[in-house]
Amino acid sequence: MRIRIVGAGAMGRGIAQWAAAGGHTVELTDVRPEAVADALGHVRSMLERSVARGRLSEADAASAVERIVPLDDPFAAGPGVDLVVEAVREDLETKAEVFGKLEGVLPASTVFTTNTSSLSVTRIAATLTDPSRLAGLHFFNPVPLMRIVEVVPGAATRPEIPAVLTALVEGCGHRAVTVSDTPGFLVNHAGRGLVTEALALLEESVAGPADIDRIARDVLGLRMGPFELMDLTGLDVTAAVIDSIWTGFRHEARLRPSYLTPNRVAAGLHGRKTDRGWFGYGAREAGGPAPERPVTGDAGRPVFLAAGDLPAGDAYTAALLGSLDAAGVRIERGAAPSARAVVLVPVWGTTVAAAVAGQGLPPERTFGVDPLPPAARRRVLAVTPAGDPVAARDARAVLARAADGTEPHAVSVVRDTAGSVAQRLLASVVSVAASIAERSLATPAGIDLAVTTGLGYPEGPLAWGDRVGAVRMRELSRALYATTGDPRHRPTRWVTERAQLGLSLTDPGTAPEDC
Numbered sequence: 001m002r003i004r005i006v007g008a009g010a011m012g013r014g015i016a017q018w019a020a021a022g023g024h025t026v027e028l029t030d031v032r033p034e035a036v037a038d039a040l041g042h043v044r045s046m047l048e049r050s051v052a053r054g055r056l057s058e059a060d061a062a063s064a065v066e067r068i069v070p071l072d073d074p075f076a077a078g079p080g081v082d083l084v085v086e087a088v089r090e091d092l093e094t095k096a097e098v099f100g101k102l103e104g105v106l107p108a109s110t111v112f113t114t115n116t117s118s119l120s121v122t123r124i125a126a127t128l129t130d131p132s133r134l135a136g137l138h139f140f141n142p143v144p145l146m147r148i149v150e151v152v153p154g155a156a157t158r159p160e161i162p163a164v165l166t167a168l169v170e171g172c173g174h175r176a177v178t179v180s181d182t183p184g185f186l187v188n189h190a191g192r193g194l195v196t197e198a199l200a201l202l203e204e205s206v207a208g209p210a211d212i213d214r215i216a217r218d219v220l221g222l223r224m225g226p227f228e229l230m231d232l233t234g235l236d237v238t239a240a241v242i243d244s245i246w247t248g249f250r251h252e253a254r255l256r257p258s259y260l261t262p263n264r265v266a267a268g269l270h271g272r273k274t275d276r277g278w279f280g281y282g283a284r285e286a287g288g289p290a291p292e293r294p295v296t297g298d299a300g301r302p303v304f305l306a307a308g309d310l311p312a313g314d315a316y317t318a319a320l321l322g323s324l325d326a327a328g329v330r331i332e333r334g335a336a337p338s339a340r341a342v343v344l345v346p347v348w349g350t351t352v353a354a355a356v357a358g359q360g361l362p363p364e365r366t367f368g369v370d371p372l373p374p375a376a377r378r379r380v381l382a383v384t385p386a387g388d389p390v391a392a393r394d395a396r397a398v399l400a401r402a403a404d405g406t407e408p409h410a411v412s413v414v415r416d417t418a419g420s421v422a423q424r425l426l427a428s429v430v431s432v433a434a435s436i437a438e439r440s441l442a443t444p445a446g447i448d449l450a451v452t453t454g455l456g457y458p459e460g461p462l463a464w465g466d467r468v469g470a471v472r473m474r475e476l477s478r479a480l481y482a483t484t485g486d487p488r489h490r491p492t493r494w495v496t497e498r499a500q501l502g503l504s505l506t507d508p509g510t511a512p513e514d515c
Contacts (some may be wrong), residue, residue, distance in 0.1 A: 194428065434465070
């Protein structure tokens with residue numbers, strides 16, 4: 001295939017490297033000829049690096065470079081061009097101008113694609129004489145390493161084009177997922193579940209950025225916490241994406257932006273690129289969050305484990321109890337705690353304060369513990385305004401205990417909130433993905449593939465919800481919604497139906513058209 005790439009910036013040169021390495025002839029062009037020369041030099045150095053690391057042979061690297069043809073004029077005639085990939089700046093008028101000129105010089109059979117990440121593919125196509133020839137082909141940076149591409153048909157795109165683009169993407173070693181032309185497409189939309197809920201937790205003073213990140217990494221198993229991720233991406237970029245998706249979905253509560261971000265963006269606290277974001281990165285900064293406070297309490301204090309809202313015999317509570325037993329914690333068994341015991345309540349979507357009121361527990365020494373998941377290397381202790389600081393420090397020391405010969409658990413202390421930090425983050429991630437599935441914006445398999453590949457989650461959000469259990473996820477959302485009254489937590493139809501019917505969250509189920 002002969003591919004013309006218009007735009008030789010970071011995305012254009014990455015796409016050129018990917019396509020040339022995949023065996024295609026690439027015409028690389030830009031309105032600035034010097035950008036093409038710079039891009040060729042960059043691609044050559046990247047291929048040489050791959051050779052040095054043993055990922056590519058010298059012959060294959062040389063052949064890939066030879067397949068890239070620098071083109072002085074982006075709008076030169078090209079009777080043999082099969083595909084155009086536009087990678088110019090994110091501006092509708094600029095893209096429309098580029099495609100309008102290309103339409104006049106390239107054959108009607110040439111397929112047009114745009115690498116837009118935020119603009120409507122349908123609106124771009126509507127500026128063409130023939131809107132049916134254009135689709136979205138959304139790559140992620142750096143293109144050679146981010147092995148996922150979103151194929152986005154517009155409202156008028158010819159039905160055979162998505163299959164052609166999917167074959168191209170997969171033939172070059174990446175994975176393709178077809179998604180609807182909606183705000184944020186799929187990966188950016190799905191990613192709002194983690195970031196928007198993390199900002200909501202910060203708004204409510206449940207925990208600071210460092211602790212929320214630690215819990216996301218150590219309890220949920222994410223490679224990077226949400227605030228680290230925002231600093232890496234740039235808060236200016238993240239805030240714009242959040243606002244765009246929220247506006248595009250007509251102020252859907254699950255996607256609600258935070259009031260915290262506009263002022264930080266205005267102040268230039270964008271993250272690594274400005275040396276200061278949620279954390280500091282400059283020469284005078286520590287290069288990240290401050291270290292955790294040491295554990296100082298009495299680890300020998302007895303513990304009374306109240307069932308909270310979890311059913312008797314619940315596997316999470318049983319596993320937590322077993323872990324505490326193995327660590328030699330003195331666990332009181334009986335109807336009520338002794339005067340010396342700290343009381344731990346494993347909450348699921350509810351608050352410690354509600355457990356204190358509902359079960360008549362001593363408020364000064366009753367604390368929440370997140371049972372999700374019991375085998376995590378970090379535990380989370382939730383304190384209420386009535387908690388005694390000395391008792392809280394002792395509870396933290398008890399939770400830090402581990403079996404002989406193993407490392408002590410890290411323990412984060414957070415403010416009491418419905419469900420605690422990890423549960424709220426997980427519920428949001430699963431709910432946003434489920435809302436994408438129930439709108440048929442992408443298939444369940446496509447959602448999980450895109451999220452694991454594009455966002456680096458340990459597993460897809462729907463598979464993740466399955467591992468916890470559809471019934472348990474439904475109950476978590478119900479409890480969060482009932483406790484807070486916030487519509488961002490309302491249960492999704494997708495999870496509710498599958499919990500009722502005994503289906504997997506990854507099962508697309510039967511649709512009317514199947515019948």
